[in-house]
Amino acid sequence: MMVRDSISERTSRRMIVVVLTLFLLQGLSNGTFAQETGKSPNTLEKAFPSASKCKRCHERVFEEWETSPLARSIHSPAFRASLDMFLASPVGKDKAQCFRCHAPHVREFPDQVQHFIDEAKSGDPLLDGVACAQCHLIKQVDRTKHPPEPTYDIESKTLYGPYRDFVPNLAHQSMELGLFQQSDLCLNCHQSVPSAANLGKTNDLLGGWDQNKAVKSGKECQTCHMPEQIGESANGEKKRKVANHTFPGRVGKLRQEAAKLDVQTRVEGEKTTVTVKVQSLVPHSLPATHPAWASLLLDLDIKGKNLKTVFTDKRVYGRVYQDSKGRKTSFDFEAVKVLEDTVLKAEEMRVETFTFSTPKDTKTFDVEVTLNYAPLTGPPAFIQRVEAESSRGSMDPVFQPIEIVKYVENIPVTK
Ligand code: HEC
Ligand code: HEC
Ligand code: HEC
Ligand code: HEC
Ligand code: HEC
Incomplete structure (x- = not known):
């Protein structure tokens, strides 16, 4: 009985202390900007x-x-x-x-x-x-x-x-x-x-x-x-x-408004031609090329018999930089020159043509075209560094492409 009482007494005393402390802390943090005491300097916090x-x-x-x-x-x-x-x-x-x-x-x-x-x-x-x-x-x-x-x-x-x-x-x-x-x-x-x-x-x-x-x-x-x-x-x-303060960009619904794909496939005997019109809907360059490796990838994937890939090709939209020693670099802080610039300009339409052998032993084939934000690329030492820095290693999100738009069509192979 006695023991119990003293415990509950101690507990309630501790409760009072906790409540008082909370009260005081609350009071101190009331101003959004921490109170200036005397002539104390304006600190970072x-x-x-x-x-x-x-x-x-x-x-x-x-x-x-x-x-x-x-x-x-x-x-x-x-x-x-x-x-x-x-x-x-x-x-x-x-x-x-x-x-x-x-x-x-x-x-x-x-x-x-x-x-x-x-x-x-x-x-x-x-x-x-x-x-x-x-x-x-x-x-x-x-x-x-x-x-x-x-x-x-x-x-x-x-x-x-x-x-x-x-x-x-x-x-x-x-x-x-x-x-x-x-x-x-x-x-x-x-x-x-x-x-x-x-x-x-x-x-x-x-x-x-x-x-x-x-x-x-x-x-x-x-x-x-x-x-x-x-x-x-x-x-x-x-x-x-x-x-809205989620700042939609690579993440969020706005991505669906980035670009439209118009795909035409022409089978002409042994040869097939796929023409892709990439219509940017963005009123500014896409991608913005900082960091310097930021780029978009247009991937073409042709799937023939049993949906096996029989042909692939791609286009990269971004920039390649040159450093002061004449080497290619992935870092804008080393760049002295733009070697290549394939960035999609504001609302630009880019036309890409791919030609390949018509898939054999099949009545139809699939044309798959995907426009992605590309995964991180760069010199091996840098990639390893990023992997080492990430708790998820090579599974870090920066190594995953982000899909913007995808187009799939099944094409008959006519005689
Ligand atoms: C004690 C509550 C409180 C705190 C803490 C607080 N705000 Fe506010 N803030 C308000 C209220 C209330 C409004 C008025 C909203 C309205 O008019 O609809 C407001 C308005 C604003 C506005 C709009 C001002 C304008 O004229 O357009 C901004 C921006 C803002 N706050 C930013 C902040 C930021 C940043 C912080 C943290 C550094 C902060 N607030 C902390 C209560 C607070
Ligand atoms: C990148 C800059 C940026 C950051 C970061 C930012 N804001 Fe804002 N905020 C803005 C702009 C710009 C507007 C006005 C947008 C408009 O009216 O079109 C705004 C509007 C507001 C408003 C009034 C409208 C509303 O949505 O309620 C409040 C309040 C506010 N911000 C508070 C905050 C607080 C709190 C944070 C941090 C959690 C924050 N902001 C972070 C740029 C920013
Ligand atoms: C103080 C600098 C600063 C200001 C001001 C600022 N931003 Fe940013 N913004 C950044 C940085 C840095 C990032 C990249 C963050 C990251 O991914 O680590 C970013 C990222 C973004 C993204 C995401 C981009 C993507 O690839 O998904 C959007 C969208 C964005 N900002 C829009 C805005 C808008 C709109 C305003 C003005 C209201 C604004 N920002 C003002 C520095 C800024
Ligand atoms: C008419 C709408 C619109 C306006 C205005 C607009 N953007 Fe965008 N922006 C987009 C769309 C659409 C995308 C591509 C889809 C996505 O990434 O969400 C985009 C993408 C971005 C990205 C991420 C893509 C990348 O390559 O890094 C950033 C950052 C960005 N915009 C910044 C800005 C800034 C800063 C402004 C103002 C100077 C601006 N945007 C004005 C529609 C707009
Ligand atoms: C003038 C402003 C500015 C300066 C200076 C700047 N950045 Fe950025 N940085 C941005 C903005 C804005 C974004 C988001 C761009 C986007 O998503 O399109 C960004 C994005 C990034 C990203 C990709 C997002 C992420 O967090 O992984 C990296 C990496 C980065 N910056 C590194 C750097 C480094 C390293 C430096 C110094 C050499 C630097 N930045 C200097 C504005 C700046």
């Missing part, structure tokens, strides 16, 4: 609150963003391996370079670049990559610079966004900024890369964005990559127009 701080009130946005590639911009084995290659290369002296877009808060804290490198190399960084504050503290983007330069406002504790009629809240100031509905915000990271500055005018990932049809018809990156929906912009607020 204070200036750029982590996404988990925003989650408390912006659960919907947080959950969408969490599934997006942006949330993993310093996490992938391919990033780690290429960061290593860059830092070890003769051009790798500017250690912050990769982080300027992959974890852009480095811009405000250049003396902490080693911390960013260590975090990325740990494989499981606690540091955010491209998170909420990394976009919503951008006050201006200077498009006259190449790449365009953002200005961060880390003094005023104001979060910039699309609403003029925002509901005031206790965690942060809000302010409407037209920039959030304009491509400029995105172009600061998506237009060109400093590592390919050597390439001059050809260092243009999207292909003359300003001259393109989408822009003229009033479409911005957000129209397609942050589609409008109706929902809560903050927990418990009334529903209104919000923007």
Whole structure:
């Protein structure tokens, strides 16, 4: 009896301590931006609150963003391996370079670049990559610079966004900024890369964005990559127009809108000709060629008797770079020249012709055409490095193709 009492007494005392502690912690973390105590400097964590701080009130946005590639911009084995290659290369002296877009808060804290490198190399960084504050503290983007330069406002504790009629809240100031509905915000990271500055005018990932049809018809990156929906912009607020933060691209439904295939097969006795019209529906270059190995693959597969493949061929849409020693390279930071450029330009139609011997001993054959985002390619040492960095080795998702569109038709072999 006595023993039990004292245990329950201790338990309840401990409960009180726990509750009090929680209460205190809650109080301390009430401000989204950690409280300034006296003249303490604006630290990395204070200036750029982590996404988990925003989650408390912006659960919907947080959950969408969490599934997006942006949330993993310093996490992938391919990033780690290429960061290593860059830092070890003769051009790798500017250690912050990769982080300027992959974890852009480095811009405000250049003396902490080693911390960013260590975090990325740990494989499981606690540091955010491209998170909420990394976009919503951008006050201006200077498009006259190449790449365009953002200005961060880390003094005023104001979060910039699309609403003029925002509901005031206790965690942060809000302010409407037209920039959030304009491509400029995105172009600061998506237009060109400093590592390919050597390439001059050809260092243009999207292909003359300003001259393109989408822009003229009033479409911005957000129209397609942050589609409008109706929902809560903050927990418990009334529903209104919000923007999808999953950033559909290689992942997500938008992929179905990337391209159309039109396939014609002509059997002429011994010879068969397949003509594939690849119609890009994208208002910018596809693929964007950073990282430098990013490419699309068009695969043709002819299946004859018993569905055995009797002929295959492919086309690659991407870029081949040359380094200063005249060798081919997979890294834009080593590139001095574009050797080959087969990227699909905005809404381009590419016509490919394949000729092969008509399959024998069969009444019909299958024509299979697939357009994919290609798996990672590169020098063997680099591939091995990526495999070693990944917990899934050669099964890492970067080694898997991502299907964009597939076409299959059964063709009769007529006499
Ligand atoms: C601070 C730099 C930065 C800004 C600003 C930025 N992005 Fe990105 N974005 C990235 C990085 C880095 C990745 C690659 C993440 C990864 O895959 O590791 C990325 C990936 C993406 C992807 C996925 C691409 C794919 O291959 O699937 C889309 C879509 C995208 N961004 C759209 C946008 C849009 C739209 C905006 C503007 C509203 C924007 N981004 C602003 C840096 C940025
Ligand atoms: C100007 C902005 C910018 C800079 C600087 C930059 N990147 Fe990127 N990076 C991006 C964007 C945007 C994407 C997403 C592109 C896409 O999916 O089309 C990306 C994608 C990648 C990817 C593929 C996604 C992934 O995480 O596996 C790798 C790898 C990568 N970058 C490595 C680097 C390295 C290494 C450096 C430094 C040499 C670097 N980047 C510098 C903007 C940048
Ligand atoms: C790559 C830049 C980028 C990142 C990262 C990002 N946002 Fe946004 N956010 C935007 C843009 C651009 C808009 C306006 C889109 C529009 O109106 O077309 C927006 C809109 C919003 C809005 C108002 C509309 C809505 O959807 O509720 C809120 C709130 C918001 N963001 C919060 C966040 C939070 C919280 C995070 C992190 C979990 C985050 N954002 C990450 C660029 C970004
Ligand atoms: C205490 C709750 C709370 C926290 C924490 C919080 N917000 Fe908000 N935020 C709100 C409310 C409420 C609104 C108003 C929503 C509306 O008007 O529909 C808002 C609006 C916004 C907007 C839209 C501003 C505009 O004018 O367009 C953005 C962007 C935003 N928050 C980003 C963030 C980011 C990034 C963080 C984390 C650093 C964060 N918020 C943390 C409650 C919060
Ligand atoms: C009219 C719609 C539309 C607009 C506007 C648009 N895109 Fe895209 N984008 C697409 C489609 C469709 C794809 C290909 C399918 C996919 O990957 O989801 C794509 C693919 C991408 C990819 C991934 C493919 C790759 O090769 O890396 C990135 C990154 C991207 N867009 C960035 C942008 C940026 C930045 C802007 C603004 C400057 C923009 N897009 C404007 C429709 C659009």
